[in-house]
Amino acid sequence: MTWTEEALRTVQEDASHVHVAFPGAARRARAEGVDGERLRIDLLLALPGDADAVAALVQEVYEHGDSAEKLAVLRALPELDHPTDRREAVGDRLLPVVRDALRTNDTRLVAAAMGPYARTHLEDTAWRQGVVKALFTGIPLAMVDGLDARRDDTLVRMVSDFADERRAAGREVPADAWLVLVDTPSTHHGRSLR
Amino acid sequence: MRIFDPHIHMTSRTTEDYERMYSAGVRALVEPSFWLGQPRTSVGTFCDYFDAILGWEPFRASQFGIAHFATIGLNPKEANDPRCREVLDVLPRYLEKDRVVAVGELGYDSMTPEEEEVFEAQLALAVTHELPALVHTPHRDKLAGTRRTIDVVNASGLEPGRVLVDHLNEVTVGEVAGSGCWMGFSIYPDTKMDPHRMVAILKEYGLERIVVNSAADWGRSDPLLTLRTGEAMRAAGFSVDDVDRVLWRNPVEFYRQSGRLEIDDLDETVGAVAGATFEGNSVLRGSRD
Numbered sequence: 001m002t003w004t005e006e007a008l009r010t011v012q013e014d015a016s017h018v019h020v021a022f023p024g025a026a027r028r029a030r031a032e033g034v035d036g037e038r039l040r041i042d043l044l045l046a047l048p049g050d051a052d053a054v055a056a057l058v059q060e061v062y063e064h065g066d067s068a069e070k071l072a073v074l075r076a077l078p079e080l081d082h083p084t085d086r087r088e089a090v091g092d093r094l095l096p097v098v099r100d101a102l103r104t105n106d107t108r109l110v111a112a113a114m115g116p117y118a119r120t121h122l123e124d125t126a127w128r129q130g131v132v133k134a135l136f137t138g139i140p141l142a143m144v145d146g147l148d149a150r151r152d153d154t155l156v157r158m159v160s161d162f163a164d165e166r167r168a169a170g171r172e173v174p175a176d177a178w179l180v181l182v183d184t185p186s187t188h189h190g191r192s193l194r
Numbered sequence: 195m196r197i198f199d200p201h202i203h204m205t206s207r208t209t210e211d212y213e214r215m216y217s218a219g220v221r222a223l224v225e226p227s228f229w230l231g232q233p234r235t236s237v238g239t240f241c242d243y244f245d246a247i248l249g250w251e252p253f254r255a256s257q258f259g260i261a262h263f264a265t266i267g268l269n270p271k272e273a274n275d276p277r278c279r280e281v282l283d284v285l286p287r288y289l290e291k292d293r294v295v296a297v298g299e300l301g302y303d304s305m306t307p308e309e310e311e312v313f314e315a316q317l318a319l320a321v322t323h324e325l326p327a328l329v330h331t332p333h334r335d336k337l338a339g340t341r342r343t344i345d346v347v348n349a350s351g352l353e354p355g356r357v358l359v360d361h362l363n364e365v366t367v368g369e370v371a372g373s374g375c376w377m378g379f380s381i382y383p384d385t386k387m388d389p390h391r392m393v394a395i396l397k398e399y400g401l402e403r404i405v406v407n408s409a410a411d412w413g414r415s416d417p418l419l420t421l422r423t424g425e426a427m428r429a430a431g432f433s434v435d436d437v438d439r440v441l442w443r444n445p446v447e448f449y450r451q452s453g454r455l456e457i458d459d460l461d462e463t464v465g466a467v468a469g470a471t472f473e474g475n476s477v478l479r480g481s482r483d
Contacts (some may be wrong), residue, residue, distance in 0.1 A: 027454060066248040066291050106253045115337035 040072035055093035077117035119146035200445035201407035212258035220432040222261040244459040265298035273312035295452040298328025317350035380409035381419035389426035
């Protein structure tokens with residue numbers, strides 16, 4: 001049995017083993033020709049227990065993780081939120097992980113936090129802040145899941161104000177601002193970007 | 195000139211240092227966990243510090259085109275504080291992380307029994323986690339401390355070739371040369387070692403198992419003294435290849451023993467900024483996972 005298979009099997013039987021297996025999992029998977037991040041995600045998906053127990057463990061793994069581990073946790077969230085025959089969906093229990101990532105200055109973590117899980121669960125105020133932070137730090141808005149679906153007047157107003165601020169300073173307005181401002185009533189962006 | 199600084203404390207340095215280092219040819223570095231000047235009083239502050247040198251600091255370095263690795267350990271000074279001893283209990287989970295390329299800095303400060311116990315315990319962890327060890331030599335009573343360090347290494351079961359004994363000088367280098375351990379020299383503006391004394395040591399002892407670092411931190415220090423040492427080597431007649439060996443291939447060879455130094459990535463970063471921008475793939479994918 002390979003290290004990868006052994007790790008997955010052990011975690012299925014003993015959830016706490018995830019703390020042992022997760023940190024070194026990526027390089028050991030790579031050594032066996034398996035994608036490191038994919039194995040990390042699969043280890044989380046293999047966790048037994050009810051949604052509360054799984055969410056608590058995943059949050060601990062995130063808190064103990066380095067950047068690559070935290071990224072893997074963030075990218076596992078949509079799948080953890082998808083129920084299977086042996087596991088219920090985690091629901092919004094892992095929002096603290098998303099909020100933590102959005103507080104960081106690491107653009108990889110911020111981008112990963114604004115995925116489908118945030119689209120589904122993150123409340124409007126925090127989600128809008130996430131979008132503006134992405135714009136502010138140069139994260140392509142294509143990485144923000146559900147931008148068109150969740151875009152609202154308040155977000156348009158915030159991005160319009162951001163564009164005004166940049167123009168007042170003689171600085172460039174990121175082209176991605178248009179992804180928020182385009183096709184909206186001209187009251188905001190017409191003034192800001194023309 | 196490509197430079198791998200095998201010992202530098204970047205949390206204490208500015209973004210301007212990163213820019214100057216990149217311009218000087220630094221493309222990779224190792225940040226050992228160490229004493230922060232202000233004594234710590236709990237395990238939690240160590241964890242936050244370890245997380246910073248494995249999280250935020252590598253990200254910061256990547257923005258300037260420099261690959262960042264770390265060594266993790268309980269330093270000898272704080273090994274004497276019982277409130278910090280519990281750090282030993284959290285080390286196993288850190289020593290499994292991808293960017294950890296050695297256990298360290300370990301060794302002696304005042305050569306107390308507590309320091310010795312913590313030193314030995316961490317050499318044992320190096321064996322368990324299949325990592326090399328970075329060992330600091332004491333500022334005071336240095337020669338006796340260096341000899342005792344080698345005795346402890348020899349008793350640990352860790353091969354001498356997997357141990358780097360650092361902050362050496364003219365008096366202590368001979369002890370380490372004969373032990374089979376790697377010899378580290380910290381080039382400082384006016385204390386531990388300077389570029390010209392370093393050249394004299396290279397002439398006497400050769401280039402094998404020798405690495406040169408800036409050990410730049412929050413004290414009077416200079417991250418470019420690795421470059422200055424390379425220049426002094428050239429001026430003294432060493433070849434470009436000799437300089438490359440001391441400033442790049444030797445530290446790579448030592449830390450590669452961890453199995454965690456992504457050497458192909460390092461070679462790619464030489465000559466090109468593989469920074470954390472969204473123009474490249476690196477940021478989108480995070481690490482090479």
